[in-house]
Amino acid sequence: xxxxxxxxxxxxxxxxxxxxxxxxxxxxxxxxxxxxxxxxxxxxxxxxxxxxxxxxxxxxxxxxxxxxxxxxxxxxxxxxxxxxxxxxxxxxxxxxxxxxxxxxxxxxxxxxxxxxxxxxxxxxxxxxxxxxxxxxxxxxxxxxxxxxxxxxxxxxxxxxxxxxxxxxxxxxxxxxxxxxxxxxxxxxxxxxxxxxxxxxxxxxxxxxxxxxxxxxxxxxxxxxxxxxxxxxxxxxxxxxxxxxxxxxxxxxxxxxxxxxxxxxxxxxxxxxxxxxxxxxxxxxxxxxxxxxxxxxxxxxxxxxxxxxxxxxxxxxxxxxxxxxxxxxxxxxxxxxxxxxxxxxxxxxxxxxxxxxxxxxxxxxxxxxxxxxxxxxxxxxxxxxxxxxxxxxxxxxxxxxxxxxxxxxxxxx
Amino acid sequence: xxxxxxxxxxxxxxxxxxxxxxxxxxxxxxxxxxxxxxxxxxxxxxxxxxxxxxxxxxxxxxxxxxxxxxxxxxxxxxxxxxxxxxxxxxxxxxxxxxxxxxxxxxxxxxxxxxxxxxxxxxxxxxxxxxxxxxxxxxxxxxxxxxxxxxxxxxxxxxxxxxxxxxxxxxxxxxxxxxxxxxxxxxxxxxxxxxxxxxxxxxxxxxxxxxxxxxxxxxxxxxxxxxxxxxxxxxxxxxxxxxxxxxxxxxxxxxxxxxxxxxxxxxxxxxxxxxxxxxxxxxxxxxxxxxxxxxxxxxxxxxxxxxxxxxxxxxxxxxxxxxxxxxxxxxxxxxxxxxxxxxxxxxxxxxxxxxxxxxxxxxxxxxxxxxxxxxxxxxxxxxxxxxxxxxxxxxxxxxxxxxxxxxxxxxxx
Numbered sequence: 170x171x172x173x174x175x176x177x178x179x180x181x182x183x184x185x186x187x188x189x190x191x192x193x194x195x196x197x198x199x200x201x202x203x204x205x206x207x208x209x210x211x212x213x214x215x216x217x218x219x220x221x222x223x224x225x226x227x228x229x230x231x232x233x234x235x236x237x238x239x240x241x242x243x244x245x246x247x248x249x250x251x252x253x254x255x256x257x258x259x260x261x262x263x264x265x266x267x268x269x270x271x272x273x274x275x276x277x278x279x280x281x282x283x284x285x286x287x288x289x290x291x292x293x294x295x296x297x298x299x300x301x302x303x304x305x306x307x308x309x310x311x312x313x314x315x316x317x318x319x320x321x322x323x324x325x326x327x328x329x330x331x332x333x334x335x336x337x338x339x340x341x342x343x344x345x346x347x348x349x350x351x352x353x354x355x356x357x358x359x360x361x362x363x364x365x366x367x368x369x370x371x372x373x374x375x376x377x378x379x380x381x382x383x384x385x386x387x388x389x390x391x392x393x394x395x396x397x398x399x400x401x402x403x404x405x406x407x408x409x410x411x412x413x414x415x416x417x418x419x420x421x422x423x424x425x426x427x428x429x430x431x432x433x434x435x436x437x438x439x440x441x442x443x444x445x446x447x448x449x450x451x452x453x454x455x456x457x458x459x460x461x462x463x464x465x466x467x468x469x470x471x472x473x474x475x476x477x478x479x480x481x482x483x484x485x486x487x488x489x490x491x492x493x494x495x496x497x498x499x500x501x502x503x504x505x506x507x508x509x510x511x512x513x514x515x516x517x518x519x520x521x522x523x524x525x526x527x528x529x530x531x532x533x534x535x536x537x538x539x540x541x542x543x544x545x546x547x548x549x550x551x552x553x554x555x556x557x558x559x560x561x562x563x564x565x566x567x568x569x570x571x572x573x574x575x576x577x578x579x580x581x
Numbered sequence: 582x583x584x585x586x587x588x589x590x591x592x593x594x595x596x597x598x599x600x601x602x603x604x605x606x607x608x609x610x611x612x613x614x615x616x617x618x619x620x621x622x623x624x625x626x627x628x629x630x631x632x633x634x635x636x637x638x639x640x641x642x643x644x645x646x647x648x649x650x651x652x653x654x655x656x657x658x659x660x661x662x663x664x665x666x667x668x669x670x671x672x673x674x675x676x677x678x679x680x681x682x683x684x685x686x687x688x689x690x691x692x693x694x695x696x697x698x699x700x701x702x703x704x705x706x707x708x709x710x711x712x713x714x715x716x717x718x719x720x721x722x723x724x725x726x727x728x729x730x731x732x733x734x735x736x737x738x739x740x741x742x743x744x745x746x747x748x749x750x751x752x753x754x755x756x757x758x759x760x761x762x763x764x765x766x767x768x769x770x771x772x773x774x775x776x777x778x779x780x781x782x783x784x785x786x787x788x789x790x791x792x793x794x795x796x797x798x799x800x801x802x803x804x805x806x807x808x809x810x811x812x813x814x815x816x817x818x819x820x821x822x823x824x825x826x827x828x829x830x831x832x833x834x835x836x837x838x839x840x841x842x843x844x845x846x847x848x849x850x851x852x853x854x855x856x857x858x859x860x861x862x863x864x865x866x867x868x869x870x871x872x873x874x875x876x877x878x879x880x881x882x883x884x885x886x887x888x889x890x891x892x893x894x895x896x897x898x899x900x901x902x903x904x905x906x907x908x909x910x911x912x913x914x915x916x917x918x919x920x921x922x923x924x925x926x927x928x929x930x931x932x933x934x935x936x937x938x939x940x941x942x943x944x945x946x947x948x949x950x951x952x953x954x955x956x957x958x959x960x961x962x963x964x965x966x967x968x969x970x971x972x973x974x975x976x977x978x979x980x981x982x983x984x985x986x987x988x989x990x991x992x993x
Contacts, residue, residue, distance in 0.1 A: 364809040366813075405778065436823075444849065456857075554861075
């Protein structure tokens with residue numbers, strides 16, 4: 170089989186997709202179910218149609234584009250990722266796995282390959298937690314990790330529930346039917362940029378992910394007492410932002426103190442109410458993300474944060490409540506998929522690094538219903554979720570080649 | 582002279598004005614030059630017209646409602662305050678001085694008093710810094726504390742300059758002509774809620790302000806390095822929010838360490854960019870307010886903050902820049918106005934407390950062009966700039982009575 174990636178076309182498609190954005194280039198903002206996201210989906214579907222794929226969508230908007238195999242009833246081999254992007258993000262996160270997955274299929278078609286198992290490209294809805302606070306909404310539902318009832322009730326910043334937003338965006342049907350039946354997929358493989366510095370540092374072109382770290386996210390809300398910035402004496406204050414500042418630093422300290430490089434914790438959101446320069450903050454909401462490859466270590470960081478909340482509550486006479494949005498278990502890759510990825514690399518004479526993904530992905534949830542593995546390519550300086558996120562055309566093409574080879578082996 | 586305050590009418594007018602709001606009652610939000618603010622101004626002007634006052638407005642929208650005295654060319658006696666309100670504020674801040682000022686004039690009219698000096702009610706534009714970052718925009722311009730050029734260039738959150746916003750709101754003319762000529766006012770007296778707990782604690786119905794604390798406000802912007810909350814190791818981070826948290830706590834510590842009760846410092850704004858739960862903060866902007874009755878102490882707090890910025894810059898490899906928005910000198914009340922206020926209290930058998938205003942007011946700037954003093958009434962728990970701000974009808978009426986008496990004495 171003469172497998173050739175059309176690098177030029179793939180890169181130009183990545184560029185084209187980046188134009189569907191609500192931020193000024195080079196930044197990309199593409200929030201799920203916005204007009205911009207819907208336009209990008211339509212464009213994506215037209216590319217899939219051009220490749221002769223059969224398209225269906227489910228009630229949450231996950232898109233399935235299938236190259237039907239010679240045994241159409243056999244479980245499919247899945248690949249894919251997401252195209253939604255957080256505010257002020259880059260061009261490659263998720264997109265490489267979607268457009269790379271499509272190009273892998275086209276390369277197999279051009280090479281005259283004929284799969285026995287169908288090969289299905291997935292575009293997951295809302296991998297990013299931006300709009301509804303929970304990441305991987307689409308794959309959580311597909312895998313049954315999140316119930317349809319719980320999903321329908323999630324609300325966005327404007328208080329609109331998922332149920333309403335998805336219907337307005339044109340996705341009808343019953344959310345309970347999103348969950349895939351057992352044995353739907355034979356395997357799932359996701360190509361993705363690393364979103365970290367390891368491959369670049371180790372000068373390796375490819376990473377084969379053997380486990381995905383366990384993410385947890387929570388909101389912590391501090392209620393203090395507001396008032397006029399001039400009128401209230403320091404000793405009479407219960408300033409919610411000063412209390413929140415202690416929690417921010419306590420969380421950072423906890424994550425740095427586990428002794429493991431894989432522990433990370435981030436306060437990415439700090440909303441201050443009322444938020445006026447001459448008004449004492451009455452309420453602060455922190456959006457917190459904690460991850461580790463070890464569930465025990467991750468939960469210790471969260472316990473340390475809770476200790477800090479208790480201490481600050483007592484010392485500052487504020488009230489603090491926390492709301493766990495999600496706390497997922499880590500995932501192990503399927504050994505047979507990892508082995509296939511290794512063989513594919515070796516067949517093309519490409520080096521690779523066995524590794525851990527500290528970022529989480531739809532594959533974390535796909536692992537609940539199918540043997541899964543991920544293939545990483547380097548990204549410059551490890552940057553992701555920012556406008557200067559970058560993966561080289563050569564690295565993208567290499568990843569796509571190994572993905573195509575792997576899909577061929579798995580679908581034979 | 583039989584001076585009687587129509588308490589019921591005054592309180593119902595305060596209630597009526599609170600309905601001009603962009604927040605849900607009891608909260609009041611009335612940002613300068615919004616449609617809501619413009620409607621409130623029109624309503625206010627109709628009340629002044631009903632009282633037979635001659636109305637003019639200047640290029641920044643300050644409104645002057647004059648009861649012309651028997652010597653129309655003599656310097657006027659000014660009173661008044663503001664009706665703009667920060668997000669999620671209460672009903673009384675500023676409003677008591679405007680509607681109380683109007684009721685004082687009406688009470689003098691009803692009592693058959695005939696002033697020699699004109700009595701002028703002022704409604705200042707943008708006492709609150711919410712929209713343009715600088716407090717007392719109207720009185721700064723009136724008093725020549727801020728130049729017309731500097732004022733025109735101030736921008737709001739959406740990047741619109743004052744010059745454009747005020748024209749869209751219907752205020753034309755040359756900003757340079759806002760500055761009042763020397764000797765325009767014989768005296769200026771402002772009635773206001775205390776916005777602090779002193780009068781309530783000391784069980785005093787009235788406070789006569791002898792000095793106003795010196796406010797300074799600044800923006801401090803921390804630039805760190807963003808990235809994916811899962812992908813970047815703790816040791817590789819330059820998290821702008823963790824750095825900002827150190828500054829928030831350092832400022833609080835500095836204000837608490839001066840040894841003086843009058844030192845207060847507040848971080849009321851903390852804007853995080855990009856502000857996604859799974860994204861490391863790349864940039865944080867803090868809006869900071871520092872006040873003291875002593876200029877030296879206040880500047881020492883700012884110097885301590887700058888030390889903390891230097892330390893954090895070095896330790897966290899972030900960059901921090903600060904921008905001073907305003908740093909005003911404290912004001913002393915005019916001894917003759919203070920004496921008149923005391924006499925007015927004594928005439929009506931009312932106790933009073935000589936005091937300092939830690940909040941600042943348009944009177945701070947009016948003091949640059951006329952002898953000034955302020956009259957405070959208690960507010961419950963010292964709360965202000967919040968929906969549960971409250972002053973009792975009796976306290977409001979008492980303040981209005983003393984104001985009316987004072988205006989009578991000063992205008993004779």
